[in-house]
Amino acid sequence: MKTLIVVNFKTYAESTGTNAVQLATIAEKVATDAGAIIIVVPQIVDVFQITRRVSIPVYAQHVDGISFGGNTGHILAEALAEAGAQGTLINHSERRLGLAEIDAANQAAQRANLTTIICTNNIATTKAAASLCPDFVAIEPPELIGSGIPVSKANPDVVTGAVNAAAGVKVLCGAGISKGKDVKVAVELGTDGVLLASGVTKADNPEAALRGLVEFI
């Protein structure tokens, strides 16, 4: 399959509200020019307006393992889907869930036809997450997040270990990714792409950063 570049907007000022719309528009332009797949992951409150403005895939940052009902303040998969989201992160390192919650969230999202990416922190939890049958697992070793050192370079063994442990479930890797060669190495290690955030959202020139990322795809 084609390599995925998944850009998590987090809650940075540079990727909130109208800035988020602008960044998604840039991502769409780069994706179209390069024939690449770039997925944007804005804050949940921004999902609706971004799906109205771009045609690249928009994922949510979180979903809860709930159904229609009394769940004030929770994120419902069907509501995300109706707002135009095509997928969602689950269990991001900044929004960890219980094991039964991850399973329920993954099932809720798949029931609403959302593509699921379960985030993990090591090989053991990657194996566990993969056994829940998400569409993707995304391994991000916590010690490398924000280190500026790409996981694909700092610890290639954890990436290949995750690919093996995932037993057929597709794997993304994250932490420290910012350049096209990081993506290239990640793919050579057996992944289907990368998950990154500040490498794009905090870049002086996000468009140039995105063009760099898809350079070797």
Place this chain on the structure above:
Amino acid sequence: MKTLIVVNFKTYAESTGTNAVQLATIAEKVATDAGAIIIVVPQIVDVFQITRRVSIPVYAQHVDGISFGGNTGHILAEALAEAGAQGTLINHSERRLGLAEIDAANQAAQRANLTTIICTNNIATTKAAASLCPDFVAIEPPELIGSGIPVSKANPDVVTGAVNAAAGVKVLCGAGISKGKDVKVAVELGTDGVLLASGVTKADNPEAALRGLVEFI
């Protein structure tokens, strides 16, 4: 001040996505006709599209005590405000927070000029919540939620006790509210209005339910 009718859309099918837009439109119509204040509280992913369609106040169901930064999957007050929300619930019974989290969420929301409603479960926690200086506290005795018996009738003492404990912070009450007379009694007990959900969202005729609620205002 004028009595507030706060309608929590929760994650009911009847108040998600296009249904949420439709219900908000009905609420706007009743509010305009009656000269009443009706606030709608849709799911976070629906906030943007509803603020584009109605001019009555739209509140969020939850906000986190965070600032711009790395907070994947969390709800940022500034993002809610930019999407058009005018206020937010905090610590709803279906989305409880820690004490320090409530304080941080209340501060984050007020920093973004959102009106805050901290939900509580008894007189002691109402006093504690009020001491954090929100715009409103909303007391909902858990044993009456979904009971069909209005708190204003079943336990008027808890309502007046909450009003006293709040020491000047405005109080809403909830649990079992569905009729205009429930609102009337709530106001007579010293509150500034009511917080309700299924009494409107699950009504056979939500417009009639809303018209009933504002009958004695």
Place this chain on the structure above:
Amino acid sequence: MKTLIVVNFKTYAESTGTNAVQLATIAEKVATDAGAIIIVVPQIVDVFQITRRVSIPVYAQHVDGISFGGNTGHILAEALAEAGAQGTLINHSERRLGLAEIDAANQAAQRANLTTIICTNNIATTKAAASLCPDFVAIEPPELIGSGIPVSKANPDVVTGAVNAAAGVKVLCGAGISKGKDVKVAVELGTDGVLLASGVTKADNPEAALRGLVEFI
């Protein structure tokens, strides 16, 4: 291996403090008489006094994935081991943990030479838990807990499914277990024993209940 009868004392009055010591003493007597393995799982504050009084294995109800350090109010594996605990439950349905937390708790416990039992709620989470390499997984379908209907009878497929999904990790089953024949069926379905609570702790005659449970072992 021999069949395990794991008795969770929860926080029942009948199994707290001196009552817990008394119940553990009864369990020891039945285990000795029948040549059976009965493991008692008292509250953490009761672990020390029970390990002083009985020689059957004593497990903790919970452990956190922490090391020596600043973790006020958390449960340290090394402290449990020094108090005489030989094992621990992890992720019980009444004390759910995050995926990364389960992994960390399992590793912390094994580092302190505690036998680990990760509790799960369905086949998918059993597979995930087993991939973290605990000593046991214990599946308890939530819909059967407290139903009085043994999981081994109500839903044998979930038990055999869990045994298959566990891929070599030993499996216990729980929910509704109270009689020797429930244990017998559980073993025939491929498990290594059962996890139960009220069937013993709330029995009119706990000693008779325990004798019944080990009847066919």
Place this chain on the structure above:
Amino acid sequence: MKTLIVVNFKTYAESTGTNAVQLATIAEKVATDAGAIIIVVPQIVDVFQITRRVSIPVYAQHVDGISFGGNTGHILAEALAEAGAQGTLINHSERRLGLAEIDAANQAAQRANLTTIICTNNIATTKAAASLCPDFVAIEPPELIGSGIPVSKANPDVVTGAVNAAAGVKVLCGAGISKGKDVKVAVELGTDGVLLASGVTKADNPEAALRGLVEFI
């Protein structure tokens, strides 16, 4: 009232198991010699053995807002009391709870005749915690924890602000406390004592550290 020195053992190696017993014995000796009140707060699993060995007050690090029942892995006030604990911390910065949980924990503890200390992080949450009527609130500004700079010196205003906000509920202060003069200043600012941990548990000579702390009492 007499000044309280509350020593939190956390989960340090120096204050776990037999080391905890030894440290509690030292604390008892210093308290007796100086006529001071020193309260030790060991890990929950160590409470029983320490209450058998010393006669100074032993508090727990955490309690849950539960009653007898099905609460696996939770901490029951009645079980703590039966094991000899005389009080408990609630909502320590390393074990934060929800507002309703704090209220429930405080009530559960007081029902079992345990003295309660609710920990807080700023003046607003101190006011909120005090409104729940614990025996003490203990303010520990997070930015000073582990800083080596005593809160009583770095930020006397937050201490006096907390004393005022507590409106009659007794106040302890913590963060950076290690010397007798820190205790003296804390008392001069209106508190009834201090809460500390590493200043004693990590001291080269814990006995000397304790003797220093009670020097000016």
